[in-house]
Every structure is written in C-alpha cells, then in structure tokens.
Amino acid sequence: MEWYPLGTLAAALFNLTLAVVIYKRQRNKRANLLLANLLIALAVWCFGSFMVNIASSVEQGLLWTRISHIGAIFIPSTFIHFIWEFSKPRKNKNNLLMVVVAYLASTYLLLLLFDPSFISGVSTAKYIGYATEPGSKYLILIIFLGLCFVSGAYRLFYFYRDTEGYRKQQAKNFLFSMLFALLAVGAYFAVLTTSVAIPPIENFLIIAFSGAFSYNMLTKRLADIKLIVAKATLFLAYSIAVIASYTALSALSTWVFFRHAFEHSSYIPLLTATIPFAIFAMIFPPLRKGIISYIDKVVYGRDYNYRQVIKETSEALVSILNMRELLGFINDTVSHNLKPKRLYLFLKDGHYFQVKAFSGVASSNRKIAKENALIAFLETERRTMSLWDIESNFSEEIKIISTLKRMNAEVIVPLLAKDRLTGFIVxxxxxxxxxxxxxxxxxxxxxxxxxAIAVENAHLYQEAITDGLTGLYHHKYFQFRIKEELARSHRYHFPLAVIMLDIDFFKKINDRHGHQIGDQVLVELASVVRKNIRLFDVFARYGGEEFALLLPSMGEESMEEHYKKVSSIANRLKKEIEKNKFSDNKINLTVSLGVAIFDGKDPQMTTAKLINQADVQLYKAKEAGRNRVFVTKVATADYLYEVS
Incomplete structure (x- = not known):
C-alpha cells in the first residue's frame, strides 16, 4: 500500500471516529449532531477515495468513485444545516428555506449518481488510482459546493460581526477552519494537474478542518485555532532546526576526536548517531521550555508579558486560602506590574467596604458605606473603568466622580463573585x-x-476554621495546627510552646453584666492578645473563656532562647490584659496562664500530653491565687517556674 492511500484512509477513520464520539456523547445537542452528520459525509467521501486509490480495475474505480460522491453530495447540505443551527438566534424563513433547498439539491444529485451525464467514467491517474471524468451535469455539484461554502462563510461572518463573547470567538474559529477546506481543494487539484510526487496534503488538511471544527464546537475551554496552528508550526520548525544543528555539530565532533582511534572500526556510524541523540535527550526538557517561551513571544508579541502576568497570577490565586496572604499577594502583584502611585483594596465588611490592603502613601482607615452611590454604580456597570471613562460617559454622576477624586482614583476595578460585589481595587x-x-x-x-473568586474561597475557608464570635481559630483548627508543628518539632528538634489562657472569675462578669457584655469582653480580649503576639503564632478560642496559643520557634533556636521568648510573651499578655478596661462597662480583667515548652527531643511526646502539661500549669496558676503565669519545660528537666 502506498503512502497516498494511507493518507486517505487516515482521513476517513479520523472523521468516522469523531462522528461516533459526538453521536454517543452529544445526543441532546442538535448542532453537535448536525456536525456529526457532516463528519460522516466527509468520512464516506474519504473512504470512497481510498477504495478508488487501491482499485484494481476501471470498473471498481468507477463504482467506488460513485460511492465516494454520495459523501461529496451531502457535504454541502449538512454543512449549511449545521451553520444554520449554530447561528439560529438570527434565523428567518430564508435561512430555513436555504436548508430545505440544499437537501433537495443533494437528493437530486443523488438520483443522478449513476447517470453518465453526471459521472461519465474514470481514467487512470498518478498517485490517486483513478480520476473522475465528469459529465455535463457534474458542474451542478461544483456550483452547489461553491454556493453552500460561500453562503455558509457569509452567514458565519455576519454572526461573528453581530454577536459577542464566547460565540463570537467560535464563529471566528469556524471561519478560520474553513481555510483548511479551501486549501484541501487546492491541493487535490494540484495532485490532478501535476506529475510531481506530492504528499497527501489534502487528506491532512481535511483532518485539520474536521478536527478544528469539532474542537471549536465541543470544547469548554475555547482557544484561538489560528494561534494554535502558528505555535505548532513554529515549534516544529524550531525543533527541526535545533535537532539538525546539534546532530551536525555532534557528528562533526565525533569524527574529529575519534576517527583516528576507530579508523578501521565499524562502530563509527553507531557512535556518531548515539552521541547527538544522548546530548539532545539530556538538553531537550529545558530546551523545549525555552523554545515554547520564545514561540509565545513571537506569536503574542507585546502582549506576551501581560499574558505571563495573567497566567502566573491565576495559578497562584487558586492555591492561596489564607486571607492575609491572599490580600498581600493581590496588592503586591498589581503594584509590581502596573506601578500605581497608590493602591487601595476594599472588601465588604459588614455595613461598609473597608480598606484591607494598600500600597504607596495611602491611608488604611478609609471605608465606604454600602449605600454610597459608588457601590450601586459598580454593581450596575460591573467592569473595570478609568476616571476618564466615567467622566466622559457618566458626567451626571457627580457624587461618584467626587468620591473617586477624593481617593485620587485613576482606575477602579470591581471584584465580583457569584454576581455579588465583594470588593473593589482603586x-x-x-x-x-x-x-x-x-x-x-x-x-x-x-x-x-x-x-474575586479567591477572596470568596478565602472567606469560606476562614469561616470554616474560625470562631464566629471572636474571629479566632477554633478548637478543631488548633488541634490540626499543633499536630503539624509537633511533627516539625520532632523532625528538626526545634522547641515548641503551648500557652493555655483562662479569664479569672469570668462567670461573675456574665452574672453581673449579662452575657452580651461577656461576649464583648471575649472579643476585646482577643484583640488585645492579637496585638501582643507574633504574626505566625496560632491563637485559638479553646472553649468558653479559655484560649490556647501555639508558639513555634524561629529556626534553630535553643531551648533556653525559646523559653525566654515565650515567658516574655506570656508575662506581657498578663500585664496588658490587667491594665486594659473591657466593654462599655469598663471592666477590669485578670488572666491565668499555663505554659508548656517542649524541646523537640522526646519522640514519645504527643499533642495530648503537651496540651495536658500546659493545662496542669494553668490549674496550678489558679490555685496559687490567679493572675499568674506558670511555665514548665517538657522532656529536659521537668520543673515548675513561676514567672510572676
């Protein structure tokens, strides 16, 4: 079997496979089923052509030529029907009539299939077996094909012009895909009219046409087919150039360095073939990455850096769940890439939109009420706008323009998640x-x-791991983190401390002032503690009026260094709480603290044992008169030490 029939068979099998897949998976989508019909017609045409290629007699060649023309006859009508269904928001009687007329024309041509005035016979032809000898009525098929192709392209163009968004991109890709069909026709006529051996280009172009059409119709992640083709072509060209260069260089080097040693050896060809292959195998992964990066720069031009920013930012945002880290990343990314003098990131917080992150010489205490005209404007317009756009198109919105000017806003970017305004960037x-x-x-x-999606996810994650009243981590999350930190302590022998903190006589506060005041005390105490611990310390509400703190060491701290640091933090917390007044009733508070510090050297230490050690110290602090800090070192020299 020669290479030309193989190309024709490949095209037939490719189209048939695509059609079967679409029939099985897309039964409820009419446009997709019509696309499958078009692919079946293409498959019939290609398979018939394959059989013509390998026919052993004129009679067989004529029979398979007529069978292949069954596909050719129905390609125009199925194509028009698919285009009509795809663009049916603009359908009218003329469009429907055109589909009916197309099928009637296909039926008429089918009846002419065995008429000599349509196909008078076949003659032997180089590469393709037998060429069709058209009769006088064969011109009808050519005109029919041309009219359907032109009208389909015309219809797609107007659909592309009048629609927006995803469907517009689809229409654009369909138009580009149709170029493959035109090129396939041109390649086929080149085969018929030249004596030069031409590869089965038209078969591969048919595969490209049907593959591009199907991809464009079925995929949920639409890509620009023109860019895909350009990138694939450049990658192939650069790869061939690189392989050729390295092969030539390595073969030359081998010949220069080894030809005397192996002058009479038959291993020289093997050696000259192996060395370039080994070199190329070693350098291919980074080389491929470099080639792809260079191709992207060529294809996208000046947009390449912007696309890289979008890609890297999207990948990073998906993985960040910590709200503080997320806001910092958004702030740093926008500031670094766009370089504004000032930046504010507002998020919805109760009744207001408040600044949660900022850069430049900016104020962090700005807030805008939900009722502000700017908020209603962003919820309505839902798009990034410059101050110039707003002044030009919404000059009557004086309050909005005034609000933006007070913030020195040049651009405002709404953050929308699930159709709700969750914040905005100024x-x-x-x-x-x-x-x-x-x-x-x-x-x-x-x-x-x-x-916006990342902020929403971070909010949900934050709600899942925090106490609803105080905003601190809850008991379950504390248990999760202490397991992580204890495993780290065991692995690297780093010290780890746990502080259990309990409010003295809290029941009396609830009994005397009521539970609402008691809740207010808990919230304010949590705020005082937050201000006096390190950024990476874990602070949780353990239950009721009891709190827990997890204080990991910073790198390779010794036990004594960590002991001094943790003792200092615990003592500072006791003093800060003692000197503050809590709630609207100006209540004085004291707390008792139990501290357990583990040196990381006992492999039998568990989270339960470590928490229990801190609990024991807490109870002893209370027994000693409350308003005290008791510390124990665990697994070195178990002893008690009262800080104050």
Missing amino acids: LDEKKSGKSYSPQDMEVLNAIATNA
Whole structure:
C-alpha cells in the first residue's frame, strides 16, 4: 500500500471516529449532531477515495468513485444545516428555506449518481488510482459546493460581526477552519494537474478542518485555532532546526576526536548517531521550555508579558486560602506590574467596604458605606473603568466622580463573585505619569476575576476554621495546627510552646453584666492578645473563656532562647490584659496562664500530653491565687517556674 492511500484512509477513520464520539456523547445537542452528520459525509467521501486509490480495475474505480460522491453530495447540505443551527438566534424563513433547498439539491444529485451525464467514467491517474471524468451535469455539484461554502462563510461572518463573547470567538474559529477546506481543494487539484510526487496534503488538511471544527464546537475551554496552528508550526520548525544543528555539530565532533582511534572500526556510524541523540535527550526538557517561551513571544508579541502576568497570577490565586496572604499577594502583584502611585483594596465588611490592603502613601482607615452611590454604580456597570471613562460617559454622576477624586482614583476595578460585589481595587495614576493602556485594563480584569473568586474561597475557608464570635481559630483548627508543628518539632528538634489562657472569675462578669457584655469582653480580649503576639503564632478560642496559643520557634533556636521568648510573651499578655478596661462597662480583667515548652527531643511526646502539661500549669496558676503565669519545660528537666 502506498503512502497516498494511507493518507486517505487516515482521513476517513479520523472523521468516522469523531462522528461516533459526538453521536454517543452529544445526543441532546442538535448542532453537535448536525456536525456529526457532516463528519460522516466527509468520512464516506474519504473512504470512497481510498477504495478508488487501491482499485484494481476501471470498473471498481468507477463504482467506488460513485460511492465516494454520495459523501461529496451531502457535504454541502449538512454543512449549511449545521451553520444554520449554530447561528439560529438570527434565523428567518430564508435561512430555513436555504436548508430545505440544499437537501433537495443533494437528493437530486443523488438520483443522478449513476447517470453518465453526471459521472461519465474514470481514467487512470498518478498517485490517486483513478480520476473522475465528469459529465455535463457534474458542474451542478461544483456550483452547489461553491454556493453552500460561500453562503455558509457569509452567514458565519455576519454572526461573528453581530454577536459577542464566547460565540463570537467560535464563529471566528469556524471561519478560520474553513481555510483548511479551501486549501484541501487546492491541493487535490494540484495532485490532478501535476506529475510531481506530492504528499497527501489534502487528506491532512481535511483532518485539520474536521478536527478544528469539532474542537471549536465541543470544547469548554475555547482557544484561538489560528494561534494554535502558528505555535505548532513554529515549534516544529524550531525543533527541526535545533535537532539538525546539534546532530551536525555532534557528528562533526565525533569524527574529529575519534576517527583516528576507530579508523578501521565499524562502530563509527553507531557512535556518531548515539552521541547527538544522548546530548539532545539530556538538553531537550529545558530546551523545549525555552523554545515554547520564545514561540509565545513571537506569536503574542507585546502582549506576551501581560499574558505571563495573567497566567502566573491565576495559578497562584487558586492555591492561596489564607486571607492575609491572599490580600498581600493581590496588592503586591498589581503594584509590581502596573506601578500605581497608590493602591487601595476594599472588601465588604459588614455595613461598609473597608480598606484591607494598600500600597504607596495611602491611608488604611478609609471605608465606604454600602449605600454610597459608588457601590450601586459598580454593581450596575460591573467592569473595570478609568476616571476618564466615567467622566466622559457618566458626567451626571457627580457624587461618584467626587468620591473617586477624593481617593485620587485613576482606575477602579470591581471584584465580583457569584454576581455579588465583594470588593473593589482603586488605583492612582502611574508612577511614570503614563495612562493605563488597554493591555493594563485587560490584566486588571483578569486579576479581578480570579481575585474575586479567591477572596470568596478565602472567606469560606476562614469561616470554616474560625470562631464566629471572636474571629479566632477554633478548637478543631488548633488541634490540626499543633499536630503539624509537633511533627516539625520532632523532625528538626526545634522547641515548641503551648500557652493555655483562662479569664479569672469570668462567670461573675456574665452574672453581673449579662452575657452580651461577656461576649464583648471575649472579643476585646482577643484583640488585645492579637496585638501582643507574633504574626505566625496560632491563637485559638479553646472553649468558653479559655484560649490556647501555639508558639513555634524561629529556626534553630535553643531551648533556653525559646523559653525566654515565650515567658516574655506570656508575662506581657498578663500585664496588658490587667491594665486594659473591657466593654462599655469598663471592666477590669485578670488572666491565668499555663505554659508548656517542649524541646523537640522526646519522640514519645504527643499533642495530648503537651496540651495536658500546659493545662496542669494553668490549674496550678489558679490555685496559687490567679493572675499568674506558670511555665514548665517538657522532656529536659521537668520543673515548675513561676514567672510572676
């Protein structure tokens, strides 16, 4: 079997496989089923052509030529029907009539199939077995094909022009895919009219056409087919160039260095083939990455850096669940890439939208009420806008423009999750004094879309691991973190401390002032403790009026160093709480603290034992008169030490 029939068979099997897959998986989508019908017609045409390629007699060649033309006859009508269904928001009687007329024309041509005036015979032809000898009525099929192709392209163009979003991109990709069909026809006629051996290009173009059409219709993650083709072509060209260069260089080096040693050896060809292969195998992964990066720069041009920012930001935002880390990342990413003089990141917090992150010389205490006209405006417009856009198109919105000018806002970016405004980003003018470009606005839109979802996820995660009253981590999360930190302590022999903190005589506060005041005391105490511990310490509400703190060491601290640090923090907490007044009733509080410090050297130490050791010290602090700190070192020299 020669290479040309193989290409025809490959095209037939490819189209048939695609059609079967679509029939089985897309039964409820009419446009997809019509696409499958088109693929079946293409498969019939290609399989018939394959049989013509391998026919052993004129009679067989003529029979399979007529069978292949069954597919050719129904390609135009199924194509028109698919285009009509795809663009049916613009359907009208003329479009429906065109589909009916197309099927009637296909039926008429089918009746002419065995008429000599349609196909008069076949003649032997180089590469393709037998060529069709058209009759006088064969011109009808050519005109029919041309009319359907042109009308389909015309219809797609107007659909592309009049629609927006995802469907617009689909229509654009369909139009581009149709170029493959045109090229396939041109390649087929080139085979018929030239004596030069031409590879079965038209078969591969048919595969490209049907593959691009199917991908464009079925995929949920639409890509620009033109870019895919450009990138694939460049990658192939660069890869061939690199392989050729390294092979030539390695073969030359082998010949220069080894030809005297192996002058009479038959292993020289093997050696010259193996060395370049080994070198290329070693360098291919980083080389491939470099080639792809370079191709992206060529294909996307000046947009490459913007696309990289969008890609890297999207990947990072998906993985961040800690709200503080997330807000810092959004703030740093926008500031680094767009370089505004000032930036505010507002998030919804109760009745207000408050600044949660900022950069530049900015105020962190700004807040805007939900009823503010700016909030209603963002919920309505739902898009990134510059101050110039708002002044030009919404000049009557004086309050909104005034609010933006007070913040020195040059651009405002809404953060929308599940159709709700969860926050917005305000950017001052650029440090360079230049205006924000369309690419800058595209980057902001992409970051905002992903940031809004990430903020929503972080909120949900925060709610899942925090106490609803105080906003501290809850008991379950504390248990999760202490397991993590104890495992780290065991692995690296780093010290780890647990502090159990209990409010003295809290029941009396509830009995005398009521539970609402008691709740207010808990919230304010949590705020005081937060301000006096390190950023990475874990502070949780353990239960009722009891709190727990987890204080890991910073790197390779000794037990004594960590002991001094933890003791200092515990004592400071006791003193800060003692000197503060809590709630509207100005209540004085004292607390008792039990501290257990583990040196990381006892493999039998468990979380339960460590917490129990801190609990024991807490009870002893209470027995000693309350308002005290008791510390124990665990697994070195178990002893008690009262700090104050």
